[in-house]
Structure formats: structure tokens, C-alpha cells
Amino acid sequence: MKELIDALNEDLAFEYSAIIQYITYSALIKGINRVELKEFFLNEINDELEHAKYLSDKISALGGTPSVVPKSFKxxxxxxxxxxxxxxxxxxxxERYANHAKLAEKLGHIDIKVQLENIIVDEARHRDELKKILEKLGV
Ligand SMILES: [Fe+2]
Ligand SMILES: [Fe+2]
Structure with missing residues (x-):
């Protein structure tokens, strides 16, 4: 069980990091794309918050203590x-969620496996949007 709790706590730390990263970038963004990018960054935060809430609840349900320390970012x-x-x-x-979904399945926690896969759907949407933005960035 500790292995799964540690895995979910790692995910949680990265979710907090993502929230802070999107907020920070939304504040720092300048230039011709500022207005659009600021809105895009801020719109992503809700998904990451939902992921963090799910992970915190699940870690607690498994008998663990949710991490409160975000990972760092550039x-x-x-x-x-x-x-x-x-x-x-x-x-x-x-990639991390895919690995952790497999771990959850191996340990018999099908609900966690399914929910981590649902989170992957959100993160893949974020990835695809960022790819499109990068292709046509006007700077
Ligand atoms: Fe997320
Ligand atoms: Fe994301």
C-alpha cells in the first residue's frame, strides 16, 4: 500500500506544481500573445485543482498523508x-499517470486505475493544446 500512496503523493506534488506554474506564467506572460495565453493558462488550473482534490482524498482514504510540498519548475x-x-x-x-495506473491495477485498486486514466484524458488535452500553441506562437 505504501508504494501506491507514495506514487499518488508524487502525482499530487506535481499537480500543485502545475497549478503554481500556470498561475505564475499567467502573471509573467508579456508580448503580443499575452491576453490569449493568460486566459489559456488560467483555464487549465481548474482541471489540475480537481486532480489535486481527487489525489488528496484518495491518499487519505488509503491511510496516507497528502503531500503539501509542490515540485519545483522553471x-x-x-x-x-x-x-x-x-x-x-x-x-x-x-507518462507518470500511465505507470501509476498500472501499479494501481496490479495492486487491485481498479477505481484508482480508472480515475488515473480519466486524468490522463485531461492531461492529454492540455498537451495537445500546448502543442498547437507552440506551432503557431507569434513570437
Ligand atoms: Fe493534472
Ligand atoms: Fe495538465
Missing amino acids: ITEDPREMIEELLNAEEKTI
Whole structure:
């Protein structure tokens, strides 16, 4: 059980990181794409909050203590670098959730497996949006 709690706590720390990263970038973004990108960044936060809420509840239900320490991320004022950093984070997050979904299944927690897969659907949507933004970034 500890292995699964640790895995979900790692995911939770990255979700908190994503929330802070989107908020920080939304504040720092400048240039021709500012208004659109700010709105896009802020819109992503709700999904990440829902993921963090689910993970916290589940960690507690499993008898663990939810992590309160976010992972760190790169602070930049360059719009392209922001998108690249976020894209990279979303891709790694998808990989991590896929691994943890397998772990949950192996340990017999089918509900957690299914919910982590649902979260992957959200993160894949974020990844696809970021890819499209990167292709047509006007800077
Ligand atoms: Fe998330
Ligand atoms: Fe995401």
C-alpha cells in the first residue's frame, strides 16, 4: 500500500506544481500573445485543482498523508519557453499517470486505475493544446 500512496503523493506534488506554474506564467506572460495565453493558462488550473482534490482524498482514504510540498519548475518570462516547459511537464505527467495506473491495477485498486486514466484524458488535452500553441506562437 505504501508504494501506491507514495506514487499518488508524487502525482499530487506535481499537480500543485502545475497549478503554481500556470498561475505564475499567467502573471509573467508579456508580448503580443499575452491576453490569449493568460486566459489559456488560467483555464487549465481548474482541471489540475480537481486532480489535486481527487489525489488528496484518495491518499487519505488509503491511510496516507497528502503531500503539501509542490515540485519545483522553471521560472521564465519567455513565452516560447513557458509553453515548452508546460508541454514537457504535461508529457511527463501523462507518462507518470500511465505507470501509476498500472501499479494501481496490479495492486487491485481498479477505481484508482480508472480515475488515473480519466486524468490522463485531461492531461492529454492540455498537451495537445500546448502543442498547437507552440506551432503557431507569434513570437
Ligand atoms: Fe493534472
Ligand atoms: Fe495538465
